[in-house]
Amino acid sequence: MNLFFCYLIDKRDDYMAALEEESVKQNIIPFTEFLAQLVDDGITGKAYTYLIKLLHIMEI
Numbered sequence: 001m002n003l004f005f006c007y008l009i010d011k012r013d014d015y016m017a018a019l020e021e022e023s024v025k026q027n028i029i030p031f032t033e034f035l036a037q038l039v040d041d042g043i044t045g046k047a048y049t050y051l052i053k054l055l056h057i058m059e060i
Contacts, residue, residue: 007047011038 008015011034018031041047 007041007050008038010050 014034014037018034021027021030038047041050
């Protein structure tokens, strides 16, 4: 399994809430904020740190 995909699975609830807001209330701001957070996590290394912790837990 792709490890970055594991990171995205961890963010699934945030993703679904943002999609719900966009779909029901026609409010795209939460979805754009979600995407911006994913980009920021990638730039700042937060996603990388998460993956390192995951690797350590899985003892790969």
